[in-house]
Amino acid sequence: LVGGIAHNFNNLLTSIFGFSELARNALSEGHPATKYLDQVLKSARNAKELIEQLLTFSNRKPSPHLPVSLDRVVSRCLKMLRSSLPATIEIREDIDPSCPKVEADPGQIEQLLMNLATNAFQAMEPEGGVLEVGLHCRPPTPEERERFPHLTAEAYVCLSVRDTGAGIPPEVVPKIFDPFFTTRKRGEGTGLGLSVVHGIVKRHGGEIYVVSSPGKGTTFRCCFPCAPSREERGVPTPKAKPTAPSLGGSERILFVDDQPAIGLLVEEILSPLGYRLTRTTDPLEALEHFRRSPESFDLLITDQLMPKLNGLALIGEIRRLRDDLPVILLSGHHGPASSEELDKAAISAFLPKPISAATLLRTIRQVLDA
Ligand SMILES: Nc1ncnc2c1ncn2[C@@H]1O[C@H](COP(=O)(O)OP(=O)(O)OP(=O)(O)O)[C@@H](O)[C@H]1O
Ligand SMILES: [Mg+2]
Missing domain, CATH: 1.10.287 (Helix Hairpins)
Structure with missing residues (x-):
């Protein structure tokens, strides 16, 4: 829904x-x-x-994540926390900025950290205490290897949130990640904070666990797999960036989105820069256009969710007529399809909506110049 x-x-x-x-x-x-x-x-x-x-x-399918430096995401969150937590909470940070990147959704990592920090703060009320956020890249400890046997990589990026609060009684620990489990008074907690955190860590291929001693404090640790390096992914290191890449072009683009306003918008953006656009709100009509002259288009841009024929199905039909046509897939919500489906459709780029003019233009040039 x-x-x-x-x-x-x-x-x-x-x-x-x-x-x-x-x-x-x-x-x-x-x-x-x-x-x-x-x-x-x-x-x-x-x-x-x-x-x-x-x-x-919502339990959407995972979206293809990009490699992200978590230290930046964490620093941004700490800034927010400093301005929102009372002075009785001393915030310490122990962040290694040279950690490798993680394939992640920065918004979700932010939410994860805010949920953990809020719990930490609540556990230290009213006296206050120390909230420490750590970020390091390290091999799994022997205990972690034993508990999570699939953590087989040499190193993980580990995010930890420690507090000096009330701690969690051992009999409660097994329940804390359950949805709606809360020890707070009625109306003060939904019990969703940690289940959301757990879901986020899992979607990132990571593991989370807690170490707590009642009366002394609690530490949550999340281990995330490092993003493969460029060499490992087989992506050549980019040459020196060309200065001010040109954004215009004269290529012929077939554009399909069931929302007329979006087609109009894209036309307003592309036409002044020289692109020749054929736009339609009907995927079947798009297919008809294409069938008539498959060689007269240089690029297909299509929305994913449309009545009659969805974007991936349209791409499939069009590939049968011409399998070398570059394709950009748009989608109104992040998980239009699994990464495998996207790989299989061999699309050239995926753009989550809302799209900005700058991103659209850049992506079009990248795809056409590839
Ligand atoms: N840092 C912590 N120290 C002590 N207890 C904790 C800590 N973090 C979580 N807990 C315990 O785990 C329970 C579940 O946490 P969770 O964040 O899922 O829900 P909540 O904080 O109760 O409610 P919500 O996050 O929806 O406001 C808490 O009610 C609390 O008992
Ligand atoms: Mg909470």
């Missing part, structure tokens, strides 16, 4: 983002309405974050 709502929302947001950006660019410099549009864009970004939060609660 949440996935469906998020899908519709992200379509609306794509329009809001896109047309506000276009309106902003159309204004002369210093125009008073620029500030108003900046507010619209800011609110749209907040709405986007809210939807991402909602989606972490």
